[in-house]
Amino acid sequence: MRIIIIGFGVIGRGLAKVLYKKREFLRKNYGDFNVVAIADRSGAIIGEDIDLKRAIEVKEKSGKIINYPGIEKSSLEVIKDVDADVVVEVTPSNLDTGEPARTHIIESFKHGKHVVTANKGPLALYFKELMETAKRYNKIFKFEASVGGAMPIINLAKETLAGNKIISIRGILNGTTNYILTKMEEGLDFETVLKEAKELGIAETNPYQDISGLDTAAKIVILANAIMGLNKTIKDVKVRGIEKITPEALFLANKRGYTIKLIGEIVNGYLIVEPKLIPINSPLNVKGTLNVAMFETDLAKEVVVVGRGAGAEETASAILSDLISIKKMIENES
Structure with missing residues (x-):
């Protein structure tokens, strides 16, 4: 599975840490989960299998992922241009407008990508629209992590x-x-x-x-x-x-x-x-x-x-569960 992470704050890095820590376990039991792009407000890094440990270290030391080295590419450009199966949208929640997460999610569907999110904002404001858009483009939309952290x-x-x-x-x-x-x-x-x-x-x-x-x-x-x-x-x-x-x-x-x-x-x-x-x-x-x-x-x-x-690792647990579920669904269809 090829994954794009949009947002590399506490939750985004928490997911990266879990994917890195459990890499062999996941490969043995479910197959590969490769992060092929990470984007936040500072820019993006793109690769066939990003070194997650290094990406985390650079972000936590400098506050910017672009120092990875990265490229000056927006999150929307990454969503549109990078070949991936799933977009994980974990930018900060905005309960006033739902943005930029709402646009990230909709554009992911339009560009052929399934979505997993922990973001409450767009779900609390535009739930019907998001579900209908996922259905229109025949994409899977999961959001277990948006409520209750690790609680299923x-x-x-x-x-x-x-x-x-x-x-x-x-x-x-x-x-x-x-x-x-x-x-x-x-x-x-x-x-x-x-x-x-x-x-x-x-x-x-x-x-x-x-x-x-x-x-x-x-x-x-x-x-x-x-x-x-x-x-x-x-x-x-x-x-x-x-x-x-x-x-x-x-x-x-x-x-x-x-x-x-x-x-x-x-x-x-x-x-x-x-x-x-x-x-x-x-x-x-x-x-x-x-x-x-x-x-x-x-x-x-x-x-x-x-x-x-709440908590980075606890929320990552729910995101990972959704990723595994999507991977199984994709494999059952093929």
Whole structure:
């Protein structure tokens, strides 16, 4: 399989590290996964089988991939010009416009390439358009890594639970807010915990999308559309963040046998993100940076999956799973 990586930040490099580390394992069990191009804002490198270790070292040392040495070629030019089977789109998520990822994905389909993405932005804003474009060009589109990091949420629902009617989905889909609320249960105030989370790298320098609930909103839109067949965008979600939660509120909730968690849910076609009282013994009461998703189904009843919802290697795990799935599908067709 010939792969183009668009975006070489934390997630792009995480995928490259995993492909390098597991190269022999993958070759033995699934065949070759060769990266033939990497592009980001600094330029691109192109080759039959790029030295991933060197590419990572150069990017992390200089901040630019073009020093590989590379060429001054845009991501779109790479997508159009380089012969490859799959484009992995892992540029930063933009929840306002979905760009440049939306254009990258559409142009990949138009130029005969399947797509794997971890990018929430275009999926939360243009899900229907992207799916229809993939179908029009007869291309495979996978995005397990866009929700829940390493947690197999979408594949679990669509494959393992195939035949079940998914009645509702609810869960904690943002590790930053879960960490903050977990620490606040110890009596620390919101601002103190947020500062600590930034210092530990758990929260972004600008954590607005996390604490406002927008990140969770984007993820439940993806789940609603991909799993439940709805046609929603992030504008359809009722959103309330955790900014007004106090240690006192958590203390009072604990005394009554509850905790407070930022819950995203899809029930009866409605999409809601807001802090909710959760029984302390509930499967939804996970701690720290963990994520959890609970499916209510007609046959299997309640199914719960818990795992790490973020991190370079964890997200790379989901991307790799999608790449292996596409490789098998291509080989079955040939």
